[in-house]
Amino acid sequence: MVKNVKILRIQTLLLFVLFTSSVFAQNSVSKKDFSGLEAFEAFQERQYSQVKEVLDAKNALTTDEQILLNLSQLKTGNSNGDAIEKWLVKNPNHPMRPLASFHLGEYFFYSKDSIKAQKYLKDVSPSELSKRDKASYGFVYGVLQLEGERYNSAKNLFGLAKSNGFDDQLMLTYYQSFTEYHLGNTDEALEGFLKVQGSDTYGNSSKFFIAKIWLEQGRITEVIQLAQNEISDTKSITNSGFHQLVGEAYALENNAAKADAYFERAIQLHPEKPNAALYYQAGVSKFKIGNEKKAIEYLTEAGIQGGEYAQLSALQLGRLYVKEGHFEKALTAYIESSASTNAAIKEESYFHAASLNAKLGFYAEAINYGNDYLKRYGDNKRAEAIQDLIAQSYLKTSNYDLAIEQLRNAGISNNIQREVYQKVTFQKAILSFNDADFVAAKDWFRESLKYPSDQQLKDESNYYLAELALRDNKYDLAITLYNRQSKVNDLSRYGLGYAYYNQEQYQKAKQYFQGVRTSDQKVNMDAKVRLADCHYATKSYQDALNLYNQLLSQMSSPYLYFQKGLCLKNLGKGNEAINAFERVYANAAYGARARFQSGMIHFESAKFSEAIPYFTYIITNQSADPLVSESLLNRAICYKNNGQLKESQQDFERILQQHIQSNAALNAILGLQELDQAGQEINKLSSFIAAYKEANPDNGSLELIEFEAAKRLYFDFSYQAAADAFEKFLVDYPASGNKTEAKYYIADSYYRIQDFERALPLFDELKYVRNELTGRVLTRLGDINSKLGNVKAAADAYQLLIDLSLSAKDSYNAKQGLMQLHYNHQQFNKAIDWANNIIGSDWKPINGEQEALLIKGRSWYHLSNYEESMQSFQKLSEGKDVYAAESNYFLGLIAFEKAEYDESLNLLFDLNANLGSYTEWVDRSYLLIAKNYLAKDELFQAKATLRSIIEHAKIQEVKNEATKLINEIESNTQTNDSTQNKE
Structure with a gap:
């Protein structure tokens, strides 16, 4: 039986009130005739009125006499002690000080001012007091020790009171018994309580303690008989306590129904809010009789209320919730009880916490609690079951980092552990691959091959490693890895085809592309396209043409029409080739090249007049295209062959003025020389030659070495060193043909070390350049201005990039930049528009659509349009990536804000079960779970969840918020309790 400490403390205060009247009564001793006695003798006999009569008869009083007079007035109620207190401060060493201090302390004791009583009595030495005062001092100071729970000191002082003949031995016996009980001396306590049980003043309280002691001694029948004789329907602490004792007695006899009735009555008769012990006992009895609802309440x-009963109650609640099938609530209860200092409670709590986490799909937490269990109770009979649970959780968890860490710590020493390790490292690799973290993916695929128990996983790991090698342009390695599979499937053949294709080994590539037959039609179509390209590259033009035509019957593609035109051109079918090229004139990617090839068909057929319009169109409308210099050169030759020497001269000179570093520049000089020899006056030929030499100096090889060295620094991520090297390069070669590219690398190096202030003007200088760098320059301009808060400048850069239509990738980068720019500046409607644009685009990178959907969902959320927001998040929620984790969190948050708390909890529990690797969203989801419980007024569940967050969360921001929230709950709980007690 657990001692009810709170009841005993209240009882102490109650009895303190009861005995006060008795002690005051002893001060009213019948007056005797002391007319001939001195004042001091009268005071010692407690004849305080006589003291006043004696001293009033004197003309003048000594200090001692004045103190006696003041003490007498204090005893008769004609003084509040102020004069004595002041005198004691001024006279710390006066011989009367002990006497004055004792009586002043005694006065404050009976005035119920324990602090002042303690202050004056603590310095009194009993040896300086009379026998009667010693007895009073021992009793009074002993009671003060009880208030501070200093029971040994109280025992000694009560002994002093008894040995000096304390007047009220019945009261003294009661307090001595009370003290012995709290010192654990139940036999001595029982003997004393039995002596005073007949007292009108102390009898009821004494019987209460007799019953408690009998209960501890197992005298159940006697407890029930005694308590039942004392109980009534009166609301009081003692009466409630007697009912509680009878309930405990019946509980020990396993009579749950009777125990429940008395515990329930004890709660009803308690004049204040019952303590945790009574609620706990009542709750257990309700559980035993099958009243689960009331058991949960109690x-x-x-x-x-906390204390030792918090964990005891949590353990019982866990059992109740399991019985009712409320496993989430049971889990939080067992987590709470796991904090107990009781070894048995702690062991059972850890076991059930591990089991319930696994049952609910929270496999990472199941592993945590399982391993904690094994560390603490590894020799327990349930340890084997926990080991099985951990192994199964490893197989199912999505928190691969934790699984890998735990397996490594365990040593990976048996076949089961090796199989699990292969699987979790493979899944971690897939997760990294899906998140486009290819460096980490490569490392994890290699790690999964350390224990190749499962042949299928081994083959898949080699396949993905081959794909990554292909992506890194490591074609020989990719070929080796594809061939390491036990069976080379169609996807591997597809990859092998590309590995050879990218090395221009077209004959070998053909062999693999021909055999591709996958379930993915996009892959099959692409393999056919590459097979046709291989035919073209090996000059099997008719085979290539046949396959391009076959593909065009299934889909329309600018690339295919362009390639068809090339095949027809090489087969000498010029007009048919031009017809094919005409199909792509309007296409940004292939239009200029198609016109150029159409012009070349006429050019190579010596139809110069027919060729000129094609080259002219490119020159006029494609000013940023590399084909402009070649078109100028070919048009100049056409003019020359047509006898239009002046027009030919103008085109040659234009090449040298505008494209002096192009491949056409040298031929332009040669062309001018030919015109000069033909009689066309060329006045600036020597200056053009000098300009060409200056633009293309002979020491180009040294220049190239230095340029490539600077690039190497850039690609080695040494960006500051790269910027310095390129700046030196520009000083040494101010007219280099690589000048523009060098400036780009300087600007991008500063961008990558986040020195945006230095990067911005350099990119701004390059924004008018129209070459292969244009897209990257404008993207960087948009990104930098966005980071610096220059919203308009950022938007202008992105819009210009869209308008130029350089490539699908550049267009995407611009749209993504605009989407993120508007979102970051809370222009949510514009962000949604750009997200929709991206989603509807023909091309976007891996995860491009997911990011757009996420921004769209967030934006609708910030606009409080929950329905639209949910549509975006639901499209992402079924995935296994970070977008799915965040989307599921937002779906839970929306349900919470719509007061759909059960729906919110279900969504958040699913997030934890299926996407446990994404720590940030798991931590934030637990905080939202706690808020759901608070909203449902499930205070116990909320507190247990918040404590778990504080102990286990990885995100400090979340831990801080959880700490703040639980402090607010505790503060509110204490305030409410205080209010109830006052009421």
């Missing part, structure tokens, strides 16, 4: 109340 046990929850006991848990909220």
Whole structure:
């Protein structure tokens, strides 16, 4: 039986009130005739009125006499002690000080001012007091020790009171018994309580303690008989306590029904809010008789009050919730009880916490609690079951980092562990691959091959490693890895085809592309396209043409029409080739090249007049295209062959003025020389030659070495060193043909070390350049201005990039930049528009659509349009990536804000079960779970969840918020309790 400490403390205060009247009564001793006695003798006999008569008869009083007079007035109620207190301060060493201090302390004791009583009595030495005062001092100071729970000191002082003949031996015996009980001396306590049980003043309280002691001694029948004789329907602490004792007695006899009735009555008769012990006992009895609802109510109340019953109640609540099938609530209860200092409670709590986490799909937490269990209770009979649970959780968890760490710590020493390790490292690799973290993916695929127990996983790991090698342009390695599979499937053949194709080994590539037959039609179509390209590259033009035509019957593609035109051109079918090229004139990617090839068909057929319009169109409308210099050169030759020497001269000179570093520049000089020899006056030929030499100096090889060295620094991520090297390069070669590219690398190096202030003007200088760098320059301009808060400048850069239509990738980068720019500046409607644009685009990178959907969902959320927001998040929620984790969190948050708390909890529990690797969203989801419980007024569940967050969360921001929230709950709980007690 657990001692009810709170009841005993209240009882102490109650009895303190009871005995006060008795002690005051002893001060009213019948007056005797002391007319001939001195004042001091009268005071010692407690004849305080006589003291006043004696001293009033004197003309003048000594200091001692004045003190006696003041003490007498204090004893008769004609003084509040102020004069004595002041005198004691001024006279710390006066011989009368002990006497004055004792009586002043005694006065404050009976005035119920324990602090002042303690202050004056603590310095009194009993040896300086009379026998009667010693007895009073021992009793009074002893009671003060009880208030401070200093029971040994109280025992000694009560002994002093008894040995000096304390007047009220019955009261003294009661307090001595009370003291012995709290010192654990139940036999001595029982003997004393039995002596005073007949007292009108102390009898009821004494019987209460007799019953408690008998209960501890197992004298159940006697407890029930005694308590039942004392109980009534009066609301009081003692009466409630007697009912509680009878309930405990019946509980020890396993009579749950009777125990429940008395515990329930004890709660009803308690004049204040019952303590945790009574709520706990009542809750357990309700559980035993099958009243689960009331059991949960009482046990929850006991848990909220804290102390040793918080964990006891949590354990019982866990069992109750499991019985009712409320496994989430059971889990939080067992987590709470796991904090107990009781070894048995702690062991059972850890076991059930591990089991329930696994049952609910929270496999990472199941592993945590399982391993904690094994560390603490590895020799327990349930340890084997926990080991099985951990192994199964490893197989199912999505928190691969934790699984890998735990397996490594365990040593990976048996076949099961090796199989699990292969699988979790493979899944971690897939997760990294899907998140486009290819460096980490490569490392994890290699790690999964350390223990190749499962042949299928081994083959898949080699396949993905081959794909990554192909992506890194390591074609020989990719070929080796594809061939390491036990069976080379169609996807591997597809990859092998590309590995050879990218090395221009077209004959070998053909062999693999021909055999591709996958379930993915996009892959099959692409393999056919590459097979046709291989035919073209090996000059099997008719085979290539046949396959391009076959593909065009299934889909329309600018690339295919362009390639068809090339095949027809090489087969000498010029007009058919031009017809094919005409199909792509309007296409940004292939239009200029198609016109150029159409012009070349006429050019190579010596139809110069027919060729000129094609080259002219490119020159006029494609000013940024590399084909402009070649078109100028070919048009100049056409003019020359047509006898239009002046027009030919103008085109040659234009090449040298505008494209002096192009491949056409040298031929332009040669062309001018030919015109000069033909009689066309060329006045600036020597200056053009000098300009060409200056633009293309002979020491180009040294220049190239230095340029490539600077690039190497850039690609080695040494960006500051790269910027310095390129700046030196520009000083040494101010007219280099690589000048523009060098400036780009300087600007991008500063961008990558986040020195945006230095990068911005350099990119701004390059924004008018129209070459292969244009897209990257404008993207960087948009990104930098966005980071610096220059919203308009950022938007202008992105819009210009869209308008130029350089490539699908550049267009995407611009749209993505605009989407993110508007979102970051809370222009949510514009962000949604650009997200929709991206989603509807023909091309976007891996995860491009997911990012757009996420921004769209967030934006609708910030606009409070929950329906639209949910549509975006639901499209992402079924995935296994970070977008799915965040989307599921937002779906839970929206449900919470719509007061759909059960729906919110289900969504958040699913997030934790299926996407446990994404720590940030798991931590934030637990905080939202706690807020859901608070909203549902499930205070116990909320507190247990918040404590778990504080102990286990990885995100400090979340831990801080959880700490703040639980402090607010505790503060509110204490305030409410205080209000109830006052009421």
